[in-house]
Amino acid sequence: MNTTTLDCLIQQLVAFRDARDWKQFHNPKDLAAALSIEAAELQELFLWKQPDALDLDSPDKKERIEEEVADIASFLLLLCNELEIDLADALQNKIGKNADKYPADKVRGSSKKYDEYTHED
Ligand SMILES: [Mg+2]
Structure with missing residues (x-):
């Protein structure tokens, strides 16, 4: 597995962008x-x-x-x-919120949105 970090990728993207003077569009x-x-x-x-x-x-x-x-x-x-x-922090926070919103024992196998099943229990 590639171990490149998000910070390393961001640095490469910013260097690519700045070398072309494209920050003005970003x-x-x-x-x-x-x-x-x-x-x-x-x-x-x-x-x-x-x-x-x-x-x-x-x-x-x-x-x-x-x-x-x-x-x-x-x-x-x-x-x-x-x-x-911080994408990693934002993603981890969202995974936690989704775990609360979609308890596995309650929604397993269902494709319903969270507000469609909360009244069924
Ligand atoms: Mg494309």
């Missing part, structure tokens, strides 16, 4: 928009295809998916850097 609104656009590009790879026609074993398809995932991660990390959000 405000939170546009970084959030870019993140959403890259997520849409990932979805486009699956759009209108039946599950058996996705060709996920194809090296070319896998590479295209990896590139879009990397684009998403790049803009997420740049957004976190711009807003001084």
Whole structure:
């Protein structure tokens, strides 16, 4: 497993950005928009295809998916850097909140949103 840290990746992304004088374009609104656009590009790879026609074993398809995932991660990390959000802390906090919101013994096997099952117990 690659042991590169998020901080190391952020440093590389910032160096890439600064070498091109692109910080001027990287405000939170546009970084959030870019993140959403890259997520849409990932979805486009699956759009209108039946599950058996996705060709996920194809090296070319896998590479295209990896590139879009990397684009998403790049803009997420740049957004976190711009807003001084520690992604690892934010993610751990959210996992904790979700564990409270979705107790495993209560929601196991259900795809309902938390507010759809709280009245069933
Ligand atoms: Mg892309």
